[in-house]
Amino acid sequence: MRERIFAALQYACLATGALLISMVALARLDGEVGRQSAIASFEATVRAPDQSLWSPERVKDYEASLSIVKDEPLAILRIPDLGLEVPVYATSSELHLNRGAGLIEGMGLPDKGGNLGIAGHRDGFFRVLKDIAPGERIEIETKNRRHVFRVVSTEIVEATDLRPLADTADPTITLVTCYPFYFLGHAPQRFIVRGTYEWT
Amino acid sequence: MKSFVTLGGIVLALVSAAAFAQQPAACQRVVYSAEVLARFPNIKAACLDVINKDGKDYAVVKANLVRATSRKMTVRVKRSDGTLTDPIGVNVAPNERLNINGKPTAIQDVAIGQELTAYINVTDPGIALAQADEAAPVEFTPVPAAPEPEPAAVASTAEMPKTATPLPLLGTIGFVLLALGAGFAFLRRRSPA
Numbered sequence: 001m002r003e004r005i006f007a008a009l010q011y012a013c014l015a016t017g018a019l020l021i022s023m024v025a026l027a028r029l030d031g032e033v034g035r036q037s038a039i040a041s042f043e044a045t046v047r048a049p050d051q052s053l054w055s056p057e058r059v060k061d062y063e064a065s066l067s068i069v070k071d072e073p074l075a076i077l078r079i080p081d082l083g084l085e086v087p088v089y090a091t092s093s094e095l096h097l098n099r100g101a102g103l104i105e106g107m108g109l110p111d112k113g114g115n116l117g118i119a120g121h122r123d124g125f126f127r128v129l130k131d132i133a134p135g136e137r138i139e140i141e142t143k144n145r146r147h148v149f150r151v152v153s154t155e156i157v158e159a160t161d162l163r164p165l166a167d168t169a170d171p172t173i174t175l176v177t178c179y180p181f182y183f184l185g186h187a188p189q190r191f192i193v194r195g196t197y198e199w200t
Numbered sequence: 201m202k203s204f205v206t207l208g209g210i211v212l213a214l215v216s217a218a219a220f221a222q223q224p225a226a227c228q229r230v231v232y233s234a235e236v237l238a239r240f241p242n243i244k245a246a247c248l249d250v251i252n253k254d255g256k257d258y259a260v261v262k263a264n265l266v267r268a269t270s271r272k273m274t275v276r277v278k279r280s281d282g283t284l285t286d287p288i289g290v291n292v293a294p295n296e297r298l299n300i301n302g303k304p305t306a307i308q309d310v311a312i313g314q315e316l317t318a319y320i321n322v323t324d325p326g327i328a329l330a331q332a333d334e335a336a337p338v339e340f341t342p343v344p345a346a347p348e349p350e351p352a353a354v355a356s357t358a359e360m361p362k363t364a365t366p367l368p369l370l371g372t373i374g375f376v377l378l379a380l381g382a383g384f385a386f387l388r389r390r391s392p393a
Contacts, residue, residue, distance in 0.1 A: 006388045014381030020374030024367050064245060092361040106357030112312035113267030113274070114351075119361035123368050145311040165355035169287055169348070170266055171312050178364040187364050199264060199284075199313065 027098065031124060034099030038073045038087035045072070046143050075110040077101055077118060078139040082128040091120040103124060104176065107165060110142045115168045119176045122164065127176035129154075129193055138173055138195045149173040149184070149195030156189050164192045171197035221357075226250035230257055232322050239325040239343045245280035253321065253338055258319040260330075265314050270307055271295045273329060274348060275316060286347035290318070290327050291339070297332040304332030 042078030066123050074128030077100075088110070092102030101120040120126030123197035138149040149172070156179050157164060162175055172193040227247035232370055236243060249260040263275035273292055278282035297304045300314050310316075317330035319338060326340030 003266060003388060006295065006384050010381050010384035010388065012385060013377045017374045017377030017381060019371045024371040024374065027367055066337065075268050097363065098371065104361050113312045118311065119363050120240050121365055123365055126363065143311060144309055147313055159360050162355035162357065163353065165357050166353045167351035167356065171352050176361055176363060185370045
C-alpha cells in the first residue's frame with residue numbers, strides 16, 4: 001500500500017514538475033523568438049532593402065506586405081553597455097512584455113517628447129537593468145530617428161509612488177521594472193532608471 | 201592669473217566679433233522692437249538671415265524641437281553660443297508640412313531632436329516654423345513674456361505597470377516537485393520489497 005502511494009506521488013511530482021518547467025522554458029523561448037522577429041520586422045521597415053533590381057510589381061507587393069503587419073513595435077530600445085536590444089510595443093500588456101518592452105500608458109511617446117515611460121519584466125529582458133550605471137547610453141530607434149539618452153539616476157520606489165511617471169518639460173526617458181530583481185511573486189517595489197536627452 | 205583672464209577676455213571678444221561679422225548683413229541692419237528684444241534678448245546673435253514677407257521683416261533662427269503634438273510644437277531657439285532659450289510653444293495645423301533640412305515633413309512625422317527653422321517677427325513678439333510650401337501664409341504664434349509653464353509633477357497614469365510574471369514562481373515549484381519526485385523514487389528503492 002505504502003509502495004503504491006509513494007509511486008503515485010513520485011510520478012505525480014515528476015510529471016507536474018516537468019510540465020511546469022516546460023511551460024517556463026516555452027514562455028522564455030516564445031519571448032526570445034518574438035523579440036528577434038519583432039526587431040527583424042522593425043529593421044526591415046526602417047531600412048528598406050535595395051529595390052533597384054526589383055520589378056515594379058514586386059516593389060508594390062513588398063510595400064503592401066508592410067502595411068498588413070499587425071502589432072509591430074513602435075521602436076527598438078538598446079542599451080549597448082548591457083547588451084540589451086528589445087522591441088518597444090504600444091502598451092505594457094502581458095503579451096507585449098513577454099515579447100519585449102512596452103510603453104507605459106498615459107506617458108510620452110517616442111519622437112514626441114515629454115517623459116517617455118517604458119516598462120519591462122524584471123525576470124526577463126529588464127533584469128540586466130540591475131547593472132546599469134549613470135552615464136550609460138540608452139538608444140531609442142524609431143522609424144523617423146535614433147534618439148540618445150544618458151542615464152542620470154536610478155532609484156527604488158514603492159509600487160504606489162507615481163512621481164517618476166510625471167510629465168517633464170524636456171525629453172526624458174524612464175525605464176520601470178519590478179524590484180527586487182530576484183523575488184518570488186509580486187514584487188512590492190519598482191526600480192526606476194531615469195535618462196535625459198542628448199542633443200546632437 | 202590676471203593676465204590669463206585678460207587674455208581670455210580678449211579672445212572671447214574677438215571670437216564674438218568674428219561670429220557677429222560672419223552674420224548676414226541683413227541681420228546686422230534689422231531693427232528689433234523693444235518687446236521682441238525683451239522676449240529674445242539674444243536674437244541679434246541667433247539671427248541667421250532676415251526674410252521679408254508681405255512687407256514685414258522676420259529673423260530666421262534655428263531651433264530644437266523638444267515636444268510635438270498634432271497642434272503644437274515646443275521648441276528651444278538656439279543661441280549663437282550653442283545654448284538654448286526657454287521652451288516656446290508654436291501652434292501648427294495638423295495638415296501642415298514643415299521644412300526640416302530641406303525635406304517636406306508632415307506634422308505626424310516630426311521627431312524631437314530635429315532642428316527646425318523658425319521665423320521671428322522683428323516688430324511683434326511672434327514665432328512661426330518654416331513650412332515646406334514657401335508660398336503658404338505664415339501664421340505667427342504670439343510669444344508670451346513668461347516662459348512656457350513646467351508640466352505639473354503629477355503622473356497622468358493611474359498606476360505603475362505590472363512588471364513581474366509568475367514564471368519564476370512556477371519554475372521554482374517545478375524544480376521543487378522534481379526534487380520531491382526524485383525523493384520518492386529514492387524512498388521506494390530503499391524500502392524493502
